[in-house]
Amino acid sequence: MQFGIFTVGDVTTDPTTGTTPTEHERIKATVALARKAEEVGLDVFATGEHHNPPFVPSSPTTTLAYIAAQTERIILSTSTTLITTNDPVKIAEDYATLQHLTDGRIDLMMGRGNTGPVYPWFGKDIRDGISLAIENYALLRRLWTEDVVDWEGKHRTALQGFTATPRPLDGIPPFVWHGSIRSPEIAEQAAYYGDGFFHNNIFWPMSHTKQMVQLYRRRFEHYGHGAAEQAIVGLGGQVFMRKNSQDAVREFRPYFDNAPVYGHGPSLEDFTRETPLTVGSPQQVIERYAAMADEVGDYQRQLFLMDHAGLPLATVLEQLEILGGEVVPELRRIAAARKPAHVPDAPTHASRVAAAGASPEAVR
């Protein structure tokens, strides 16, 4: 099982000090977090993509390439890549390039984006969100798997005799996850292609997450990619830890109370009960996240949101030490012990190359 972190890249004032990082500081902090994630033994670092303040990550491949140059092992990913408003041709080119530069240490998570004005800023209409996600991704796959593409669709100009360069590393496109919080159509899309499905459940109750994951698993089997329990599932998570749980609650509460999205809403206690947010001791985090598989089945990737709501970089780096040092090793052990042999690990470039070599049909 893979464990990692994903960042939204928000520039948020620290409510306890009133200080706000500059964009420069936030971007450099992102690199520091990724390096620390590798150092403490995490498997994945993923960045969001946004095109409006107060977010800095508008250019994920630039940042990921820079991080790749300073790391050795960690898989770099996105959370998410906007399949709706980005040109699929540019996604094909950018991420194939990144794949070569990183020797295959990348994958992507597709998402639609929920910031209304981003669509018109990029010449699209949010009401076409699902249609854009489906058409653009269908084209992206063809650009990665077919050397010469003739294509015509609704949402971008037609292509005749187009070859996306560079071609994917070893002829194997990056693995793709599809992220969606509540659209059954996207779970269906992930299932149809046999791609991964990531439910970013950090603001949602498990009852809902379970419905989405079950739909994806059922349809994954329906489309003939394997048994439902063999589908590739990822979940989000959000934690804040101190040795004593009371200390964790005391320190995190002002960040929670003023956080973007849920701040000034439900109490920390209500929110931790209803969502995966866990504020407490490392042991409490282990117990909560080890139990996730009881709800959604054995899954392949767990990403934690660690660096939002104005938490200072030094604090987040400490949190990563605890996560990598105390929590993830135990979660790995528990996950490995419970996972049946026929449930696959998350695909990597190496495993996909091997699978293609053994049986080219296995990789679509």
Added chain:
Amino acid sequence: MSATRRIVVVSAGLGQPSSTRLLADRLATATTDALLERGLEAQVDVVELRDQAHDLGNTLLTGFPTGGVRAAVDTITSADGVIAVTPVYQGSYSGLFKTFFDVLAPDVLKGTPVLMAATGGTARHSLMLEFAMRPLFAHLKASPLVTAVFAASEDWGTAGPSDHSLAARIGRAGEELAAAAAARVSSGPVDPFADPVSFDDLLST
């Protein structure tokens, strides 16, 4: 058709006791009686929005129904008929009333008969039901009944029976809701995860 109809009362009154709830209860009784005349049992569930006020605020902020809001949403999702009652605030339905309908998923009330009612200090507000509440339920694709009931303060002290008394209007509205609920074959809540649009259909549209 089963012999029971589920009637869900949504009351946005804030006082305790509240005249809005009083009107809601009388409408529920009238509906229950009219269903009984048709040989049908009524199962009446009341959603008191006052009790959900904090959780409705949280639901707006978190995007998922928290606390008691989830149960309230589930309740209205399976209604055969709805009795929706609000006090008039600033010339319209109250913000709390609107907030509840704001957090419903699309199509939850599609085709559901709705008996609209309101309370206010003066009958001069009575057309609020027509110019504000009826368009709300039209937007929700619900089926608001012809008769909507407004109870001004003075109505509670006006003697009946006449065709225009509050009691007569309540009786007429209860009769309409019973008729609509009786004729309704509720398909139950729609589970968007049960039967997804197949990907081939998604690709071809």
